[in-house]
Amino acid sequence: MAPFGRFYSYPNNYRVQRCEVIAAMNGLTVELVPGFQAGVTNQSPEYLAKFPLGKIPGFESGDGSFHLAEGQAIARYVAESGPKADQLLGAAGDAKTRALIDMWSCFAEQELAANLTPPGLMSVKILPYDEARYNMHIAAFERALGRVEAELKDGRKFLVGGQLTLADIMIVGVLQASTKYIMDKEMRKQVPGVEAYLKNIMEVPEMKEAFGSLELIEARAKLE
Incomplete structure (x- = not known):
């Protein structure tokens, strides 16, 4: 039987792992x-015919007839396509819950991921170190963490309602990547609610299966 879909991506891409959850x-x-090779496969004519901007990941339906780029859109499509859709996205008639889940999903990409990516790539030497740019993104990431911390101030375990939703999967997918590169012990001390929330969500069996164990760095790498 053909799978529901397939991903074109390098291994351990958190945008794919979120969809696996x-x-x-x-x-x-x-x-x-x-056999996917970033910078090679996604620049091939075959790939660009399916995903014209060459973005990673690319999603293809099991029968090969449907293609999606953009991690948020792919995650939402997978969430909408099974029996847990109401839990993950909110019930069809509950516009407020659905809007809140969408808000946090957008926040994950636009505030967290956008500010994690440049310093993360600098940390592993894919991007050249630029002190001003690095510090700008770190400050913006910390500001975004503060927003999540404020939402969790009452000790809640989930961002929207009383159960795991797409909002949590999208946010924690980025947070678990950040703890490998920039969200070090000192930064975590400033957001104890976020740290507790992250550890709790990462214990969900589907999260643990997709992401593995949570990695927590003590200090960010010194760059120059």
């Missing part, structure tokens, strides 16, 4: 296309 919750089978 969602697929598992929905009882859907998804696969990684073997």
